[in-house]
Amino acid sequence: VFLNQEDREKFNFTCGQFAMLSVLGAGEIPIGIASSPLDDEYLQFTVKRYPTGVVTTALHSLEEGSRIGVRGPYGNFYPLETMEDKSILIVGGGFAVTTLRSTIRYLLHEKNRSRFKDITVLYGARSPGELIYKSELKQWEERDDITMYITVDKGDENWKGRVGLVPNVLKEVAPSSENGIVLVCGPPIMLKYTMLPLLDLGFTPERIVTSLERRMSCGIGKCGRCNIASKYVCKDGPVFTYRELLEGVESDSQIFLKAEGFEETLDQDKLLHASCRSCR
Known part of the structure; x- marks a missing residue:
């Protein structure tokens, strides 16, 4: 306050x-x-x-x-205007779900809900104790205008929900990419193994929007703490499309991607296939 x-x-x-x-x-x-x-x-x-x-x-x-x-x-922000009249997939992991929580609350607000089509949320944590916003998650699960998938890497004796890593659950539930855009935020290891399943589902790189986490100090692009090559996460981000991260693969962006843990997604044949849309 x-x-x-x-x-x-x-x-x-x-x-x-x-x-x-x-x-x-x-x-x-x-x-x-x-x-x-x-x-x-x-x-x-x-x-x-x-x-x-x-x-x-x-x-x-x-x-x-x-x-x-x-x-x-x-920093910049999620492309809310671009998301209008589209189906929204939100993929979050651990404590990185905070800005996604902000977005879900905004999308579900009575003033906004009609502006967006289907909303699907996949949220995971390492254990049940590390899930946050539990009361709100329960409220969302009870709504009929949002689809929720909650998972943990490893359950305990009291956990009755889904068990599985976020990338694996993503493959299982296979949300449609038709007229869709995805917001994904989580620890680097989760991002690393989530990109390829998203591409396989048909989400093109420009429709995959991620928020990156780097150590920051000043927040205004002056101290150099969060820079990767020519990019400053606090100023140029923290929100980037996957397409933005892939542009100029032979230059700064490859350094950027590898620093963020995406090196195994640099399969150009797969990326070109995901972008051509000729088989959809």
């Missing part, structure tokens, strides 16, 4: 952007915005505590009512 309403009114963001959160004496870190732009009364962030993370530990140690700094919003 903003202390100054004027600051809240100036903080205009859209789905996919991030902000820099700061704690006095600890520092600041980039965190994706988890609330929807239509959540007028508050901003929401989901922060995972890391044992060696000074700022994440400081944030988790705060009491209700404590003050933190918020700088932003920064």
